[in-house]
Amino acid sequence: MAKIIYTLTDEAPLLATFSFLPIIEAFTSTAGVDVETRDISLSGRILAAFADDLPADQKVADALAELGELAKTPEANIIKLPNISASVPQLDAAIAELQAQGYDLPSYEAASPQDKARYDAVKGSAVNPVLREGNSDRRAPLAVKNYARKHPHSMGAWSADSRTEVATMGRDDFRSNEQSVIMPEAGELRIQLVDHNGDVTILKDKLAVLAGEVVDATVMRAAALDAFLTAQVARAKELGVLFSVHLKATMMKVSDPVIFGHVVKAFLPKTFAAFGADLAAAGLTPNNGLGSILAGLDALPNGAEIKASIDAELADGPALAMVNSDKGITNLHVPSDVIVDASMPAMIRTSGHMWGPDGAEADTLAVIPDSSYAGVYATVIADCKANGAYDPTTMGSVPNVGLMAQKAEEYGSHDKTFVIDVAGKVQVVTADGEVLMEHDVAPGDIWRACQTKDAPIRDWVKLAVTRARVSGTPAIFWLDAERAHDRNLITLVEKYLPEHDTEGLDITIASPVEATQRSIERIRRGEDTISVTGNVLRDYNTDLFPILELGTSAKMLSVVPLMNGGGLFETGAGGSAPKHVQQLVEENYLRWDSLGEFLALAESLEHLARSADNPRAAVLAKALDAATGTLLDEGKSPARRVGQIDNRGSHAWLARYWAEELAAQTEDAELAAAFAPVAEALAANQDAIDAELLGVQGHAVELGGYYRPDEAKTSAVMRPSATLNSIIDALS
Structure with missing residues (x-):
């Protein structure tokens, strides 16, 4: 039997799974498709460790390790939902919950070195690097894009006198200090710290590298970071922003919490000059955020x-951007609360504003210490000041082909990132003693090395050409000739592009700043540009x-064509939405939108139809795509407030539209006959189903856990319509 693996993750996506998975299982069973689950949630990863x-x-069982091996095989067909990339506060909370549920686990802070290493392997970006044995193909499906044009979301107005801007270091940071080499042959490297006395400390030994692999090393200097911050x-206060x-701090789980701590201290x-030693003695580190410090003060005599x-x-400093002004939660409270890839676009969409302590929007100084990618946001902000907000009804699209296979680049740096404790030099050395890269370092500096293997780079170039050919869209490789790593990638891109048919294609290379400028100019003309x-x-x-x-x-739509022939289908890039969980617990209303799951499932079924020669799976996929389009056109996506359709209601309507499409299609008469009574029953009982789903809203619910909810309780909450359940379960 053909198999799809559906991952159990965290927070809102996990809750939605309790509602949607029974529908998936029922519909796919008609095509001989077996849908299995694997728990890769934060709690599941802790317990497996x-x-x-x-x-x-x-x-x-260690489901993540199992899926990591499966991802290397042609049989892989994995649907991966967003999961928690845990910061230390999240890890602490998950451990405490598991302990309360009866699991005998050590706390993180009191753990032995061996146990702490197990926890460290769980936190941060523990999942994606394991599963991503291929490069990324992300784009907005046509139905979604058309819906956005017909039903545009709100966009805040911009003015030329906006004081919002991006601040970045530009020197003595990771970008400016980067060195890079292309390995001429396979071997092993050693990372060592040589102090001023000539004593050598091995930071990382026996680092395996392959021929053609790009290896980088760089350092962010603590003194320069502190001066910049x-x-x-002072500048934010001077500007009045x-x-x-x-x-x-989630994906960059070693370096960015440390940088965050520098920000809190700055x-x-x-406070830190007077009480820093007291806080450190109590284990209250700024790396975990201001919130953890405030929570621990009651235990201190002072x-x-x-x-x-x-x-x-x-009170004396500039006003802080807020995560929740009503609850006094600032930008500095929790390192995982403000994540750059989500927070900066949200700010740009909202007139360049964030929320202030007074509960009002205001211009903002957005501090992005490392300058590697800060220019992208600065360019978009400058364009909005000059030309106003973008228009969702006319703007073009920027799909992406991303190099990420086999822990490529910075996201694979965690086991090679170190906070330096003595002055000296950090060296990357070959087995025969040749120093490939070297940096002078001082105590507190953050040094890291990254690897990018040749096979993923080749595959990335191939995927870019394929997408440009299929879509007929210009493609730009976003590579910075002034950055050491990117210079090497430019060399390799220019080497591998001639291996493919690029006749008639518009494929260029530009720095991220230049590529951003070109892309947004085209966006305003309604034109699409692939970012590679x-x-x-x-x-x-x-x-x-x-x-x-x-x-x-x-x-x-997020597809990862795995390099060995399998497929990984990711459900969007929006995180796991903790605020949605809070609303569900308080009001029994889940506003999580499962559109990403619908899109991923259709792609997964289409892939399975090809790989397993299962034509009925292709019929299911085509019908699901059509049903998703109807769902959008009819406005049956989740709303935001009690009394309106929520995630569960959206699933019910999707099931009806999917069944109707299957009953009406003419490619598979047997399948049409099987779904005709299902479609009829769902339509006939629509009022009863709606009433049952809406009737439970407005009351607090108990899930039996946040990081590891009780299955029976959560299923009861997420499947409250007996009428819908009976129709779906009968199909199974």
């Missing part, structure tokens, strides 16, 4: 004094442009 220490009835705090910092210099100092500096980017810009661009075009990145 400690499986050897748990009793038999609590052991959890101090200047930006909100101060905000935009990092990626905003509260007097906690009230520290709190007064913090309050005084917050590295791993981080893949993430950034597939939030930036979809949020401007469609109002959300969750509506993107």
Whole structure:
């Protein structure tokens, strides 16, 4: 039997799965397709990491490792929903919940070095690098784009006198200090720190590299970072704008929490000068955010004094951008609350504003310390000041082909990122002692190395040519000739492009700033441009442009053609929406939009039809695409408030439209006959189904857990329509 693996993840996508998965299983069973689940949630990954220490009835299989191996095979067909890339506060909360549920787990802070290493392997971007054994093809499906043009989302007005701007270092950061080499042959490298006395500390040994692999090394200098941040705090106050910092403390789980800590200290210099030692002794680190410090002050004998100092500096400094002004949660409270690829497009969409402490929107100084990609946002902001907001009814699209296979570039740097503790030199050395790259370092500097293998680069170039050919759209490789890594990639792109038929195609190379400018000029003319980017810009661009075009990145089609022939189908780029969970718990209303799941499932079925020679799966896929278009046209996507259609109602309508399409199609008479009574029953009972789904709204619900909800309780909450359930379950 053909098989699709549907992943169980976290927060809103997981809740939606309890509603949508039974529909998927029922419909696909008619085509002989077996849908299996694998738990790659944060809690599941924690339990898998400690499986050897748990009793038999609590052991959890390592589903992520299993799927990582499956992704390397031609049989792979995986639908991957958004998951939590855990920061330390999220990891702490998940551990505490599991402990309360009876799992004997150590806390993160008190864990042994061995156990802490297990936790470190779980936090941050633990999932995507394992599953992504291919490069990324992300685009807005035509039905979604057409819907956005007919039903445009709100866009805030821009004016030329907006004081919003981007601040970035430009020197002594990762971009400016980068060095890069292309390995002439396979071997092993060693990363070592040589102090001023000549003593050598091995930071990473036996780092395997392949012939043709691009290896980079760089450092962000702590002293320069601190000086830059101090200047930006002063500048925000001088300009009278909100101060905000935009990092990626989830995916960049080693470097960015440290940078975030520098920001907290730069905003509260007097507090840390007076009480930094007390906070450190209590384990209250700025790397975990201001919120964790405030939460721990009650346990300190001078906690009230520290709190007064913090309050005084917050009052004296520039106004902070807020995550939740009603609850006093600032931009600096939690490192995972403000993620650059989502926060910057949201700010640009909202007139360049973020929310201030007074609950009102205001111009903002957006601080992005490393300058590698900050220019992309600065270019878009400058364009909005000059030309006004973009028009979703006419604007073009920027699909993306992203280099990400086999932990490419920065997102694979975690095991090679170090906070330096003594002055000296960090060197990347071959097995025979040749120093390939070297940086002078001082205590506190953040040094990292990255790898990008040759096979993914070749595949990336091939995928870019394929997409340009299929879509008839110009493609730009976003590569910066002034950056060491990108110079090497330019060499390889120019080497591999002639291997493909590019006759008649418009394929060019430009720096990210220049590529952004070209793309937004074309956007304003209603023209499309493929952005062919590295791993981080893949993430950034597939939030930036979809949020401007469609109002959300969750509506993107995200396909990963795996290099060995399988398929990975990701459901958008919008994160896992913790605020949606809060609303469900408080009001029994889930506004999560499963459009990404609908799109991914159709692509998965289409892939399965080809790979497993299953023509009925292709019929299901075609009908699902048509049903999704109807769903959008009829306005049956989730709304936002109690009393309106929510995620569960959207699933019910999708099931009806899908069944009607299958009953009406003429390619498979047996399938049409099977779905005719289903379509009839769903239509006849639509009023009853709607009443049952709407009737439960407006009341608090209990899920039995946040990170690991109780299955029975959550299923009852997410499947409240007995009428719908009976029709769907009968089909199975």
